[in-house]
Amino acid sequence: MVPASDRATGPAKTSVWLAKGPERERGRRSGQPEGLGRDKIIEASVRLLDEHGTAAFSMRKLAAELDVTAMSLYWYVETKDDLLELALDAVFGDLSLPAPEDRADWRDRLRDLARTYRALLVRHPWVSGLIGTFLNIGPNSLAFSRAVQEVVGASGLSPEARMGGLAAVFQFVYGFGTIEGHFVQRCASAGLSQDEYFRRAMGTIEERPELSREFEQATEIMEARGGTTVEEMRERDFAVALDLLVAGIEAMVARRAPDKGP
Numbered sequence: 001m002v003p004a005s006d007r008a009t010g011p012a013k014t015s016v017w018l019a020k021g022p023e024r025e026r027g028r029r030s031g032q033p034e035g036l037g038r039d040k041i042i043e044a045s046v047r048l049l050d051e052h053g054t055a056a057f058s059m060r061k062l063a064a065e066l067d068v069t070a071m072s073l074y075w076y077v078e079t080k081d082d083l084l085e086l087a088l089d090a091v092f093g094d095l096s097l098p099a100p101e102d103r104a105d106w107r108d109r110l111r112d113l114a115r116t117y118r119a120l121l122v123r124h125p126w127v128s129g130l131i132g133t134f135l136n137i138g139p140n141s142l143a144f145s146r147a148v149q150e151v152v153g154a155s156g157l158s159p160e161a162r163m164g165g166l167a168a169v170f171q172f173v174y175g176f177g178t179i180e181g182h183f184v185q186r187c188a189s190a191g192l193s194q195d196e197y198f199r200r201a202m203g204t205i206e207e208r209p210e211l212s213r214e215f216e217q218a219t220e221i222m223e224a225r226g227g228t229t230v231e232e233m234r235e236r237d238f239a240v241a242l243d244l245l246v247a248g249i250e251a252m253v254a255r256r257a258p259d260k261g262p
Contacts, residue, residue: 015135016082017089036068038076038086045087049126054084081134088130089138095120097147106154107246113148114173114242121177125185128178156253165252169245176238194230 044065049057059080063070077083095116098109121128136145152166187197205211225240227233 015137016077016085017135017137019078019082036066036072036076041066041073041076041083042086042090045083046090046124049087050124054126054129057084059083084130085134085138088127088134088136089140091120091124091127092138092140092144095140095144097143098151106151109151110155110169110246111242113144113151114169117144117170117173118177118180118238121174122181122184125178125181128174128181131174155249157249158256161252165249168248169242172241172245176241180234198230
């Protein structure tokens with residue numbers, strides 16, 4: 001186990017996945033609690049993060065959850081950041097990815113990947129903050145990245161446009177899923193369903209003439225899109241947005257087609 005003083009003063013690692021030797025393959029030593037292992041620690045970490053988020057997450061709270069001492073956790077991970085990175089990659093392992101031999105239309109595969117990524121961000125709201133913090137080079141994160149790149153490559157976009165196409169779709173999904181996840185979390189914290197929260201918010205706006213006028217056009221648009229619940233409205237918005245992005249990729253591929261050689 002690395003002493004706390006060394007953890008505090010040693011050079012920062014760029015990723016737990018780049019660690020070498022014993023640091024990468026940490027495990028139980030004699031005298032450590034029976035039944036405690038890295039997988040169990042990661043599972044408990046995900047559970048705590050889902051319940052309380054990253055701001056309230058600590059090794060001390062994790063140790064209490066597992067009924068062990070905080071120091072015993074350091075036999076398995078060197079730092080809290082390492083554990084957060086491991087938890088991040090663990091939830092990416094829950095994503096449903098197309099099989100390598102899957103030859104379904106790229107549009108269908110792209111929509112499936114977009115939907116499963118959105119579901120991940122909503123189910124685990126803490127993930128969106130960590131995605132920009134760590135390198136995301138764990139095995140599960142890389143598997144998702146490979147699947148995304150394969151689908152975008154199958155679209156027919158030129159090599160120089162593929163990263164832009166990938167960014168257009170999956171940064172949109174990141175933003176959509178992050179906002180949705182925060183809204184779901186806020187409703188749960190208020191003890192209200194999404195529909196109840198939405199109705200109260202709109203009721204407050206309608207009671208304020210100055211706000212009601214500002215939202216008049218937005219209200220007309222929301223009514224035109226259809227849907228009787230917040231989830232139905234959100235699903236329609238997401239589907240339309242994805243259709244627009246797919247249509248943009250198709251248009252760019254078609255515009256390039258006449259320039260292709262024999």
